[in-house]
Amino acid sequence: MRYIYSIIKADYLQRTRSYAFLITLAITFFAAYSFVPPPTASYTTLSVVGYKGVYNSAWVGYVSGMMTAIMLSLYGFFLVNGGIKKDIETEVGLIIATTPITNFVYLLSKLFSNFLVLLTIAGCTFVVSIIMFFVRTSGHAFILSNFLIPYLLFAAPSLLVVSSLAVISEVFLRKRSFLQYLVFFFLFGIMMANVTAQKNETLAVLIDPLGVRTMTSSITNLVNSQFHQHIDGVNLGFIYGHKQAFKTFEWNGITITSLFLFSRLLWIIFAFGLVYLSSFFFHRFDFKQPVSKRKKSSINAEQNTVITFAATGINRALIPPLVIDYGIFPFIKTELLLLTRKGTKWLGLVIGGLSLSMLFAPINVAHAYLLPILWFLQVTRWSELATKEETNRLHYFTYASYKPLQRMLPAQILAGITLALVLALPLILRYAINLDVYPIFDIINGAIFIILLAVCLGIVSRGKKLFEISFFMLSYALIEKVPILDYMGAIKHNNHISYMVIILTVNVFLLGISFAVRNYQSRHL
Amino acid sequence: MSLVIKNLTKQYNKHKTGLTDYSITIDKGILGLLGPNGAGKSTLMKIIATISKPTHGTLFLDGEDIVTNPDHIRKILGYLPQDFGVYPNLNAYEFLEYIAAMKGVGGKDLRKRIDMLLEGVNLTTDAKRPIGTYSGGMKQRIGIAQALLNDPKVLIFDEPTVGLDPEERVRFRQLISDLADDCIIILSSHIVSDIETIADEVAIMKNGILLHKALQPDIINQVKGRVFEAVIDNHEIAALRTKHLVIDTSRQKDKSRVRYILKDSQPEPTAVAVNATLEDAYLFLTQNNA
Numbered sequence: 094m095r096y097i098y099s100i101i102k103a104d105y106l107q108r109t110r111s112y113a114f115l116i117t118l119a120i121t122f123f124a125a126y127s128f129v130p131p132p133t134a135s136y137t138t139l140s141v142v143g144y145k146g147v148y149n150s151a152w153v154g155y156v157s158g159m160m161t162a163i164m165l166s167l168y169g170f171f172l173v174n175g176g177i178k179k180d181i182e183t184e185v186g187l188i189i190a191t192t193p194i195t196n197f198v199y200l201l202s203k204l205f206s207n208f209l210v211l212l213t214i215a216g217c218t219f220v221v222s223i224i225m226f227f228v229r230t231s232g233h234a235f236i237l238s239n240f241l242i243p244y245l246l247f248a249a250p251s252l253l254v255v256s257s258l259a260v261i262s263e264v265f266l267r268k269r270s271f272l273q274y275l276v277f278f279f280l281f282g283i284m285m286a287n288v289t290a291q292k293n294e295t296l297a298v299l300i301d302p303l304g305v306r307t308m309t310s311s312i313t314n315l316v317n318s319q320f321h322q323h324i325d326g327v328n329l330g331f332i333y334g335h336k337q338a339f340k341t342f343e344w345n346g347i348t349i350t351s352l353f354l355f356s357r358l359l360w361i362i363f364a365f366g367l368v369y370l371s372s373f374f375f376h377r378f379d380f381k382q383p384v385s386k387r388k389k390s391s392i393n394a395e396q397n398t399v400i401t402f403a404a405t406g407i408n409r410a411l412i413p414p415l416v417i418d419y420g421i422f423p424f425i426k427t428e429l430l431l432l433t434r435k436g437t438k439w440l441g442l443v444i445g446g447l448s449l450s451m452l453f454a455p456i457n458v459a460h461a462y463l464l465p466i467l468w469f470l471q472v473t474r475w476s477e478l479a480t481k482e483e484t485n486r487l488h489y490f491t492y493a494s495y496k497p498l499q500r501m502l503p504a505q506i507l508a509g510i511t512l513a514l515v516l517a518l519p520l521i522l523r524y525a526i527n528l529d530v531y532p533i534f535d536i537i538n539g540a541i542f543i544i545l546l547a548v549c550l551g552i553v554s555r556g557k558k559l560f561e562i563s564f565f566m567l568s569y570a571l572i573e574k575v576p577i578l579d580y581m582g583a584i585k586h587n588n589h590i591s592y593m594v595i596i597l598t599v600n601v602f603l604l605g606i607s608f609a610v611r612n613y614q615s616r617h618l
Numbered sequence: 619m620s621l622v623i624k625n626l627t628k629q630y631n632k633h634k635t636g637l638t639d640y641s642i643t644i645d646k647g648i649l650g651l652l653g654p655n656g657a658g659k660s661t662l663m664k665i666i667a668t669i670s671k672p673t674h675g676t677l678f679l680d681g682e683d684i685v686t687n688p689d690h691i692r693k694i695l696g697y698l699p700q701d702f703g704v705y706p707n708l709n710a711y712e713f714l715e716y717i718a719a720m721k722g723v724g725g726k727d728l729r730k731r732i733d734m735l736l737e738g739v740n741l742t743t744d745a746k747r748p749i750g751t752y753s754g755g756m757k758q759r760i761g762i763a764q765a766l767l768n769d770p771k772v773l774i775f776d777e778p779t780v781g782l783d784p785e786e787r788v789r790f791r792q793l794i795s796d797l798a799d800d801c802i803i804i805l806s807s808h809i810v811s812d813i814e815t816i817a818d819e820v821a822i823m824k825n826g827i828l829l830h831k832a833l834q835p836d837i838i839n840q841v842k843g844r845v846f847e848a849v850i851d852n853h854e855i856a857a858l859r860t861k862h863l864v865i866d867t868s869r870q871k872d873k874s875r876v877r878y879i880l881k882d883s884q885p886e887p888t889a890v891a892v893n894a895t896l897e898d899a900y901l902f903l904t905q906n907n908a
Binding site: 407408409411412413414415416417418419420421423424427430431434435481485486487489490491492493494495496497500501615616617618 | 664667668669670671688689692693695697699701702703704705706707708712715716717718719720721722723724725726727728730731734735737738739764766768769793796797
C-alpha cells in the first residue's frame with residue numbers, strides 16, 4: 094500500500110505529459126468560459142421554462158460546478174479510459190503482474206490517477222468560473238463557498254464514479270474500447286434520465302451520481318414559490334434557441350441536507366466498492382486466449398528458424414526490372430483495407446444494417462439520427478487514420494518515402510472520405526432521387542470535415558483520444574440538435590449558403606494545419 | 619556514387635546534442651558504424667534517411683543537397699530503422715505492396731519482385747499470415763525485404779541483426795555482402811563481430827563525434843603490438859586496471875585470464891602479445907576518448 098503514491102504519481106504524469114492533454118485543457122478553458130454565457134448569447138446552460146437566475150456568486154459557481162459535473166463526467170470517461178490497456182500494450186503490465194502489488198491496489202491506483210486527471214481539468218474550470226464571475230457580474234458579492242460547494246459535492250464525487258467506471262469497464266471488457274464507450278454512454282443516459290424524470294425526491298437525490306438533482310429541485314422550488322408556478326423540471330446543458338426575454342430570480346445556492354451528504358458519501362463508497370469487487374475478476378495481464386495464439390505462432394516461428402534466409406540469398410538477376418509508379422491509388426487501396434479490417438464482424442453487421450436502414454427510415458430521421466450514429470461507429474477507424482504510423486512505429490518508413498506529404502496524407506484523407514460517403518450512400522441516393530442537392534453537399538462537406546478533423550487532431554495531438562472525445566461530443570451535440578455543432582447539415586439553418594461556406598472554410602483550415610504540422614513532423618524525428 | 623557530409627551538427631535542445639561538427643565521406647561499399655549508446659549513430663542515420671533535419675551542416679549525394687531536396691535520396695533509399703513496426707493486420711504481401719507504393723515501385727511485375735524478396739528472406743510460406751503473428755526474427759526479415767524493394771543505391775541498416783539468431787545473422791551478412799558492389803551501405807551495430815566480418819570501412823563514434831574512420835586493417839593498426847594477455851591472481855586485477863586498459867577478463871579457478879592494451883606502460887612480465895582485433899581497437903579508441 095505504501096507504494097501506491099508512486100504508482101499514482103507515475104501514471105498521472107504519464108497521462109498528463111502529452112499534447113493531447115494540453116489541447117484538452119485548452120478546450121476545457123473554452124468550455125468553462127461557455128458555461129456562463131453572456132445575457133445576449135443565443136443559448137443558456139440552465140433555465141427553468143421562461144425563468145433564469147441572475148448572475149450572482151451562487152448562480153455562476155453552481156452552474157459552473159454542475160456543468161463541470163455533467164460535461165466532464167460525459168467526456169471524462171473517454172479521456173481516462175484506457176489506462177490498463179496502455180499497460181497491456183506497452184507490456185508494463187507483465188512487469189506489474191510479477192510484483193507483489195495486489196489486484197485491488199493496482200486498480201485503486203488506476204482509479205486515483207483517473208480521478209486526478211479529471212480533477213486537474215475540473216480545477217481549471219473552477220478557476221475560470223471565478224474569473225467569469227468577475228467578467229459577467231457587477232454589484233454582487235463574491236462568496237467563495239458558492240464555488241467550492243458545487244465542485245466538492247457535485248463534481249468531485251461524480252468524477253470519482255466515472256473514474257471507477259473507467260476502471261471496471263477495462264476489467265470486464267478488457268481491450269474492447271468501443272463496447273466500453275457504448276456501455277458507458279448507455280449508463281450515462283440512464284443517469285441523466287433519472288435526474289430529470291424521477292418524481293420521488295428522496296429517491297431522486299439518492300440515485301443521482303452527479304448530485305445535481307438537489308440543485309435543480311432547489312431552483313424549481315424557488316421559481317414555483319416566487320412566481321406561483323407548477324414547473325417540475327429545468328433545462329440542463331447547452332440549450333439553444335432561447336433568446337426570448339427571461340424573467341429573472343435571485344437564487345442563493347442549495348441547502349445542504351444530511352440526505353444530500355449521505356447520497357454523495359454513498360456514491361463515493363460505491364466507486365471504491367466497484368473497484369474492490371472488480372479486483373476479484375481482474376485478469377492480472379494473464380490472457381488465456383492470446384497466450385494459446387502466441388504458442389501457435391511461436392511453433393510456426395520455430396519451424397521457420399530451422400531454415401532462415403534462403404541459402405541462395407536473393408538472386409538480383411532474376412528480379413524483374415524496377416517500374417516506377419508514384420501514383421497514390423495503391424495507398425488508397427491499402428488505407429481502405431486497413432480501415433475495413435478494423436473492427437469485429439458483429440460491428441460490421443450493425444454498420445451495414447444501419448446504413449441500409451437509411452433507405453427506409455423517414456429521411457429527416459435518417460439524416461439527423463442514423464447518419465451521425467453510423468459515422469460515430471467509425472470512430473476507432475478514423476481516429477487511427479493519421480496516427481497509426483506512429484502507433485505501429487511505421488513512421489520511419491513513411492516519412493523516409495518519396496513525397497510522403499503529397500502522396501501519403503492525401504491517400505489517408507481520401508480513403509477516410511470514401512468510407513464515410515459509401516456508408517452515407519443510401520441517404521445520398523434518396524436525396525438525389527428527390528432532386529434535393531443541398532443536403533447532398535452538406536453530407537459530402539460533413540464527411541470531409543469529420544475526416545479532416547480526425548486527421549488534424551491525430552497529427553497535432555499525436556494520438557487518437559482527442560479526436561475520439563471530440564467526435565463523441567460532436568455526435569452527442571448533433572443528436573441534441575445544437576446548431577453550431579451541426580457539421581453535416583442535419584439541422585435546418587437560416588442561411589444555408591453561409592453555413593456551407595463556414596464548413597468549407599473550417600475544412601480548408603483543418604487541411605492547412607494537418608499539412609503544415611505533418612510537414613514539420615516528417616523531418617523532425 | 620558518393621555521400622559527402624560536412625560539419626553536421628544536430629542539437630535537440632540546450633542540453634542534448636546528437637552530433638557535433640561531424641564530417642565524413644562515404645563511397646560505395648559497406649561502412650560499419652561503431653559506437654556506444656548515445657554515440658549519435660541513429661541520429662546520423664536518421665539525418666541521411668531525411669527523417670531528421672540537421673541543425674547545421676550539409677549532406678550532398680553526388681553533388682545534390684539532400685537537406686533541401688530530400689526526395690533525391692528517397693527515390694534510391696532503403697532504410698531499416700532500429701525500432702520499426704508493422705501493421706499487424708496486413709500479411710507480408712499486403713505490407714510489402716504498401717511499402718512499394720511509398721517507394722513508388724509498381725508495375726505488373728511487382729508481385730513477382732515481392733515473391734523473390736520473400737523467398738530471399740525465406741518468408742514465402744508465411745507470406746499470407748498477418749504480420750502480427752510473426753516472431754521477432756521474422757519481422758526483422760520483413761524489414762530487410764522492404765529495404766530492398768526499390769533496388770536501393772543507398773542502404774541504411776540501423777542495428778539490423780537485433781532479433782536474428784546466429785544462423786540468420788550469418789545469412790544476413792552474406793546478403794549484404796552481395797549487395798555491396800554497386801551501393802553505399804551504412805550499417806550500425808553493437809556487435810563488433812558483425813561489422814568486422816562485412817564492413818570495408820569502419821567509423822567509430824562517441825558522444826556525437828567521429829573518432830576515427832578508416833579501412834579495418836588501418837583501424838586495427840592503432841593497437842597493433844599493444845594487446846597482451848596474462849594469467850594473474852584475481853586480487854591483482856584491480857592494480858592492473860590502473861596501469862592498462864583492461865579489455866576482457868575470464869575467470870579460471872583462483873586465477874583470471876586478462877586481455878589488456880598498453881597505455882603508456884610496459885607489459886607485465888608474464889604477459890603474452892596477441893593479435894589485435896577490431897574490438898580491441900574499438901574499445902581502445904572509445905575508452906581513450908572518454
